Amino acid sequence: MPPSIGSGTDSPVVHFRPRRKRAPRELTRLTLNLAPMVDVVFLLLIFFIATTTFKRAEGILPAQFPRQGSAASEVALPITPIVVRVVQTGPGPTDYSINVENFVDQPTTFIELSAFLKQVRENPGFDDETPVVIRTAPDVAWDHVVGCWNAAVRAACKHVSFGLD
Secondary structure (H helix, E strand, C coil), rough: CCCCCCCCCCCCCCCCCCCCCCCCCCCCCCCCCCCCHHHHHHHHHHHHHHHHCCCCCCCCCCCCCCCCCCCCCCCCCCCCCCEEEEEEECCCCCCCEEEEECCCCCCCCCCHHHHHHHHHHHHCCCCCCCEEEECCCCCCCCHHHHHHHHHHHHCCCEEEEEEEE
């Protein structure tokens, strides 16, 4: 019988358990998952395409040379629009001011504006095709804008547009 601990013998009994053999692991290969990387690349590509601005080529000016031996050629004058500014001067329906740019005489009412536009169309450099631009501030009453439009229509102006100051 083997000696036990505390029985008076000098050597204690040591219980030794043999090491278990581990089952060999299967070797796994490390692979990269490329799907998220491809998604990110396509998102960046779409972002850069959407935010890119394309510029026109510089230095290309279309021009036509006059034919040799022709008489003095006619040069069309640039069309300068007639700019009418309407300003609200008070809260009332008659509290407005009309200013036509680049002209000394200024109309004060919409009826005078219609007569003024008819008179301007008869001047050299102006005709039925001369554009009329009605510029207003955002606080101008809509009635005043419509009044300017009606004055331009009464003056038989064909090209009337709006703009903000």
